[in-house]
Amino acid sequence: MREGRTIEVRSPRDGRVVATFPLSGSSEVATAVATARAAAAVWASRSVLRRVEALIRLARVLEVEADEVADAIISETGKPRAEALAEVAVSVELLRYYHRYAPRHLSPRRVGTGWMFWKKAWVERVPLGVVGVITPWNYPLIIGMDAVAAALAGGNGVVVKPSELTPVTASLLPDLCARAGLPQGLVQVVTGDGSTGEALVRSDVDKVSFTGSTAVGRKVMAVAAETLTPVSLELGGKDVAIVLEDADLARAVKGIAFGGFFNAGQTCISIERVYVVDAVAAEFTRRLAEEASALRYGVADDVDVGPMISAVQFERVSAHLRDAVAKGAEVVAGGVPEADSPPGEGDRALAPTIVTRVDETMEIFHEETFGPVLAVTAVRDEEEAIRWASASAYGLFASVWTENRRRGVDVGRRLRTGGVCVNESLAHAGIGGLPLGGVGDSGFGSRRGLEGLTEMTRPRAFLADRAGLSREPWWFPYDERVERLTRSVLALRARGGLSGLVVAARRLLGR
Numbered sequence: 001m002r003e004g005r006t007i008e009v010r011s012p013r014d015g016r017v018v019a020t021f022p023l024s025g026s027s028e029v030a031t032a033v034a035t036a037r038a039a040a041a042v043w044a045s046r047s048v049l050r051r052v053e054a055l056i057r058l059a060r061v062l063e064v065e066a067d068e069v070a071d072a073i074i075s076e077t078g079k080p081r082a083e084a085l086a087e088v089a090v091s092v093e094l095l096r097y098y099h100r101y102a103p104r105h106l107s108p109r110r111v112g113t114g115w116m117f118w119k120k121a122w123v124e125r126v127p128l129g130v131v132g133v134i135t136p137w138n139y140p141l142i143i144g145m146d147a148v149a150a151a152l153a154g155g156n157g158v159v160v161k162p163s164e165l166t167p168v169t170a171s172l173l174p175d176l177c178a179r180a181g182l183p184q185g186l187v188q189v190v191t192g193d194g195s196t197g198e199a200l201v202r203s204d205v206d207k208v209s210f211t212g213s214t215a216v217g218r219k220v221m222a223v224a225a226e227t228l229t230p231v232s233l234e235l236g237g238k239d240v241a242i243v244l245e246d247a248d249l250a251r252a253v254k255g256i257a258f259g260g261f262f263n264a265g266q267t268c269i270s271i272e273r274v275y276v277v278d279a280v281a282a283e284f285t286r287r288l289a290e291e292a293s294a295l296r297y298g299v300a301d302d303v304d305v306g307p308m309i310s311a312v313q314f315e316r317v318s319a320h321l322r323d324a325v326a327k328g329a330e331v332v333a334g335g336v337p338e339a340d341s342p343p344g345e346g347d348r349a350l351a352p353t354i355v356t357r358v359d360e361t362m363e364i365f366h367e368e369t370f371g372p373v374l375a376v377t378a379v380r381d382e383e384e385a386i387r388w389a390s391a392s393a394y395g396l397f398a399s400v401w402t403e404n405r406r407r408g409v410d411v412g413r414r415l416r417t418g419g420v421c422v423n424e425s426l427a428h429a430g431i432g433g434l435p436l437g438g439v440g441d442s443g444f445g446s447r448r449g450l451e452g453l454t455e456m457t458r459p460r461a462f463l464a465d466r467a468g469l470s471r472e473p474w475w476f477p478y479d480e481r482v483e484r485l486t487r488s489v490l491a492l493r494a495r496g497g498l499s500g501l502v503v504a505a506r507r508l509l510g511r
Contacts, residue, residue: 005082007164007191011349012078012307013299019075021167021191029159029199032188036053036130036157037204039186044127044155045481046108052153058180059095062088069172071212073140076166078299078348079306085265090430091145094448097432102153105450106457115489118467125457127155129206133198134161134220136212137309137463138266140169142429146447147209147456150185150374154456159188161200165309166189198223205229207456211268213368214394215443232445236368237268237396240389242411244382244402245279251423252401253287256374259399259425261295261305261352265372269397269436271425272369274376275385281378285356288376289333292352292388297372300348305372306350314348317371320364321353324375330356334373368394374384382411391415396438399425418442484508 005023010016011218015057021024022028045049062069070084100361106117111121133147144313145162162170170189177187192197194216203206207230210220212234224231225263242257242358259271276284297305318337325336334353337343350372358365358375365375379385399421412420418438421428428434435449446452473485492504 003208007167007193009073009076009165009168012309015344016312018172019442020359021171023192024190024196025192026199026202027205029161029190029196032159032190033130033132033200033203033205035185036188039183040127040130040155040157042183043152043157043186046155048103048153048155050332053182055095055149055153055235057097058177058182059092059099061176061179062092062095065150065176068221069141069169069176072169072172076140077137077306077309079263081301083306085487087139089139090142093430094146094149094370094432097110097449098149098153098453101450102453103432105326105453106154111461113463115492117467118469120464122462124462125154125454126460128456128458130157130159130204130455132159132161132199132200132203132205132208133192134153134208134210134212135163135170137163138263138268140375142492143211143447144170146452147211150447150452150456151209152177152182152186153453156206156456157186157188159190159203159205161190161192162194164191174476176301188255199239201229202227208232209445209447209455210234211447214458232442232447234268234445236370236394236443236445237270237438237441237442238273238366238368238392238394239269239271239397239399240275240383240392240415241271241401242275242382242389242397243276243280243284244273244385244400244407244411245277246403248403248423249280249284249287253284254399255399255423257288257291257295257352257426259374260374261292262426264297264305264308264350265317266370267426268310268442269426269429270386271369272373272375273389274374275388277385278378278380279381280330281376285332285354285376285378288374289321289354290375290408292333292354295352297349297351299347302334302402303349305349305352308343308350308371309348311348312341314343314350317350317369317373320362320367320369320371321355321373324355324358324362324364327359327362329358329362329375334355336342345382348368366392386411386414390414393441395436395440396442397421397428397436404461414438480510484510 009019066088073084109123113119131151134462136143211234217233217235294303321336334351352372395416402408408422435446437446437449488504488508
């Protein structure tokens with residue numbers, strides 16, 4: 001810890017200090033990595049089956065301590081209890097998924113040897129070593145557990161660096177893992193600001209998993225490049241919903257409101273842009289405004305939409321709204337906070353807001369807002385909706401709303417995103433087998449699913465001789481026979497079938 005410096009964690013609900021943590025420096029990070037590496041040597045020697053049994057025990061510990069974990073999440077994020085408990089439930093689902101599917105996925109895979117029939121070949125997936133996990137503040141349990149669960153199933157140690165705004169929940173992980181029977185020291189947590197994160201990237205980790213803003217993701221990648229440390233980056237989003245003329249408007253309104261306002265819109269896969277076909281645009285917008293206006297928002301326990309995480313985030317969202325209104329946008333639900341009036345402690349909740357008449361000149365059109373704001377735009381038809389949806393530099397998730405499921409899937413396949421929901425929003429996060437990752441400014445790599453597990457291991461190829469010959473026919477010294485063999489194999493593999501076999505035999509015999 002650098003000169004005894006600390007960070008204070010304050011509740012977004014009332015501004016009180018809920019915890020104080022040390023600001024870890026390079027030496028503390030190095031110690032954490034070394035500790036995790038020592039424990040990982042023991043962990044990696046266990047079979048995959050033994051490792052995933054520990055993961056299911058961790059799921060059971062989380063279930064028993066669900067309220068304690070939810071309390072920690074609420075204390076540092078201010079989100080409603082239902083959303084905090086959802087973090088626990090989604091994490092448990094992912095642990096259960098890896099318990100079931102990781103053993104098969106990580107089993108050695110036989111590989112055909114072609115014409116070298118006297119050989120045996122296979123591929124194993126082996127641990128990376130120690131994975132550095134840098135997490136944001138919006139989901140202090142889910143996002144960390146996504147990486148931790150996959151890394152542990154893959155046989156790695158983990159060092160987690162949570163956001164300086166939300167280290168309380170992450171600090172519970174080592175004890176929860178120990179109670180599940182994982183080796184002591186396997187999961188480490190270092191706390192601090194961006195300098196601590198940079199120290200982790202520069203440390204002796206074997207991979208960095210980063211979730212956060214696109215701007216910081218670029219910095220992480222640049223630092224990791226200095227040591228050729230592989231990274232996976234799940235970055236920002238400007239997720240889109242497309243409402244077609246045949247959509248069930250009642251469902252679309254409720255689903256899009258949920259997708260835009262869950263966690264006060266502070267979700268990388270939140271819906272921020274809505275493109276509605278002209279034929280139903282007016283009715284959809286009217287209903288959506290009514291839905292947004294009926295939602296309870298604030299800092300109490302019994303609300304639907306909680307507060308912004310910080311005054312900085314409150315001002316960012318407010319500035320997007322003020323910019324849009326100044327350039328001609330119309331607010332049809334919610335409101336626009338005044339400039340130069342920063343919220344007081346416990347007053348960071350924004351009303352769920354619907355904005356129309358948004359165009360390319362506005363910040364809210366291009367930039368990630370990350371708040372309870374939906375920008376609704378009427379379009380001529382499906383084609384125009386797809387064109388506008390794909391105009392963003394981001395490409396994380398999208399949703400399509402239509403009574404024709406096949407049509408929704410077809411539209412989704414034309415979108416430049418990492419994933420698509422049809423007549424649904426956010427629920428994919430509750431399915432452990434679905435990967436989450438994006439393209440463009442939304443990053444690359446995957447969390448969750450078998451793809452996320454693959455990210456936490458590396459392939460190792462094996463080839464073994466089974467014949468026991470004194471020498472292989474292509475070994476030194478080179479002579480005419482080696483050339484004939486090469487030409488024979490070339491014909492056999494290129495032509496195939498009986499004709500290839502005949503030509504190969506002739507060339508082998510020098511004919």
